Amino acid sequence: MSGTTPPKIASSPDHLSFECVQETCGFKGEECLCRPMHLHFEKAELRAARTIELNEGDQLAPEDFPEPVVFAVLNGVIAVESHLSDGRRSLLTLRFPGEYLDMNRADRHASGEVVALAPTSVKLVPRNVFEELLLLDSNLRRIYWRRATDIMHQQFDHSSDLGKKTPTERMASFIFELRNRMSIPRFVEEFTLPISRQSIADYLGLRAETVSRVLKSLEKEGAVKLIGKHKIAVLDFKGLRKIANGARPRLSNHR
Amino acid sequence: MSGTTPPKIASSPDHLSFECVQETCGFKGEECLCRPMHLHFEKAELRAARTIELNEGDQLAPEDFPEPVVFAVLNGVIAVESHLSDGRRSLLTLRFPGEYLDMNRADRHASGEVVALAPTSVKLVPRNVFEELLLLDSNLRRIYWRRATDIMHQQFDHSSDLGKKTPTERMASFIFELRNRMSIPRFVEEFTLPISRQSIADYLGLRAETVSRVLKSLEKEGAVKLIGKHKIAVLDFKGLRKIANGARPRLSNHR
């Protein structure tokens, strides 16, 4: 691990706990990858899967692992982070509990490092085990394909956010993305913003100051309510959805 | 097809031509997906694969096909296009010859339509055939995995472009992306810009006017040379690479 504090191995090699942590990994019912994986626990290779605990800012560099691994997020948030040569930071993609991240590239030249944006536990599954399981279990495979295309479409949506949306629209989209991916039920208004303003900014292609201002402007027009610094409640779903879809209210409308 | 002109079916059902068109599909050697696919031509299902010809602007809507298909680009360019509610257009991802695009989502709610950005031929491979072949052939599978992660990393890079790069930097990145994906050899300076200024703009999150100005500014500082409207030559690779990686020259530096 090339992070500041080396993350500690939490579970021993033969301690298997790939099933959902705390009853849910973030997926609903049959969409959970953990359940079908669970059926394969007897496989010796899966015993190599380890859980590591990360603090905010800890990095996971692929080179740090003897064999290629797939990261499965149990709780917390990880991101792929990249820096331009003058230091500008971007968060290219996020992964929430129940999601996996495969950073292994043939040419070993990845487009960024993996970093924890909050206290996080990550399961490391050797990549060849992952692939083998996919070959053996058609149900697992079906679920995997679905997840993979979903992730791709998420990236598409994110590109749309970054390419053509105003800061306010990006924030509105992000709120829905968060709620979906953290499985917040529709009738629950209030939820936790799991990452810092700076991280939100780096993910949305904005500055932290702009995130601040945009949140305030959304609050002023009654779409959301900020509760402390890390909680937010959606008051007007329809309105916020309209904004997210491009109903063009720019920041200055509400300064 | 929901495009203006309905694309015409070019090859008859039992005419099989999934091998590389004109000796190469854009991949080099073993990276080509077509070669291993070729071994499976006897499979009855593959005979269902059809080639269609598209004009610039033609659309391919998933609903138009009786069964889910994967698009394989033989030549030309296709893109996933999305529109915000007020009409702003984005191109979320591009596919060049030799690349494939899988737009099939479980929930059938895709993030955009597929559209041709130039005269294009596309092979339609039924998705279940595609998956079956992957199960049968480990070599094909290896190559497919590699391509899939490459595409993902391409999306990451693109997010980095959109999120934190200046217009000049985006254009520089785009030039390298084009050259890589169209397999232009390093020593070849001149190549064709296969899509319109407007499409470049919509892909890079800019306006067509800005694309124009940026290209001119890159020409002024000697990084590239514009030859007619649809050709460009890279004169200073190192310099252009530096710009693409974030050496921050903004547009106004060279107005």
Add this chain to the structure above:
DNA sequence: CGTAAACTTGACCTTCGTCAACGACAGTGG
């Protein structure tokens, strides 16, 4: 309670989007 880090607020200024006009070029029809 005290300190550092995270977040907010305000004032300013650069950049690129906007709008409008113009130029280049291809296709069309007489």
Add this chain to the structure above:
DNA sequence: CCACTGTCGTTGACGAAGGTCAAGTTTACG
């Protein structure tokens, strides 16, 4: 062959929006 037309690309002038910088305020945590 040329005038006509429409599309695409270029150029210029201008201003809104968000980045930038600096100073405050709040929060988290020991």
